[in-house]
Amino acid sequence: MDLFPQGVGAARRPVGSAASLTAPDVRAQRFAVTKFREGYAQPDVDAFLDRVARSLDGTGRRLTPLEVLSSRFAAVKFKEGYDVEQVDDFLDRVVAALEARAGGAAVEASSAAAPASAPAAGPAWGLRETSQRLQLATAQALDADRLTVRTADGRVLGVVGLEATRDGVTLVVG
Numbered sequence: 001m002d003l004f005p006q007g008v009g010a011a012r013r014p015v016g017s018a019a020s021l022t023a024p025d026v027r028a029q030r031f032a033v034t035k036f037r038e039g040y041a042q043p044d045v046d047a048f049l050d051r052v053a054r055s056l057d058g059t060g061r062r063l064t065p066l067e068v069l070s071s072r073f074a075a076v077k078f079k080e081g082y083d084v085e086q087v088d089d090f091l092d093r094v095v096a097a098l099e100a101r102a103g104g105a106a107v108e109a110s111s112a113a114a115p116a117s118a119p120a121a122g123p124a125w126g127l128r129e130t131s132q133r134l135q136l137a138t139a140q141a142l143d144a145d146r147l148t149v150r151t152a153d154g155r156v157l158g159v160v161g162l163e164a165t166r167d168g169v170t171l172v173v174g
Contacts, residue, residue: 021097023057039081
């Protein structure tokens with residue numbers, strides 16, 4: 001289900017694995033051109049894909065999956081634009097590639113009964129990383145408005161508060 005109407009910048013959900021997506025793949029990507037039906041403005045898409053390619057090859061600022069999911073392009077009709085579905089599908093691959101490079105674990109933002117996978121083992125995330133992942137998960141959760149924490153023993157506890165400390169932020173669960 002898309003959050004926004006087509007042509008305004010449809011919400012995208014990552015699909016499949018695209019860990020092998022490279023900057024040359026992005027630069028070589030071509031889309032069908034539309035003229036009499038709505039499409040994305042070609043200069044907008046081209047400029048964004050250039051940012052993606054520079055992010056992937058390390059010559060530009062690193063993009064996050066949230067930035068890709070939040071991307072918007074002007075809609076055009078009766079002039080040449082890129083096929084909306086093809087662009088959105090390709091950006092799904094970009095999001096999957098960025099998530100794979102970042103470790104792929106997502107913060108669980110769910111409705112009461114939504115299942116979630118356990119987070120990947122590894123070092124604790126910093127505040128910035130957690131915030132970005134929480135924003136991405138919130139966008140994917142659509143209407144859900146509940147934040148839970150899955151403990152190491154598998155229990156799921158609701159977040160009832162947070163505390164700012166000298167060492168960071170602590171979620172209070174109960």
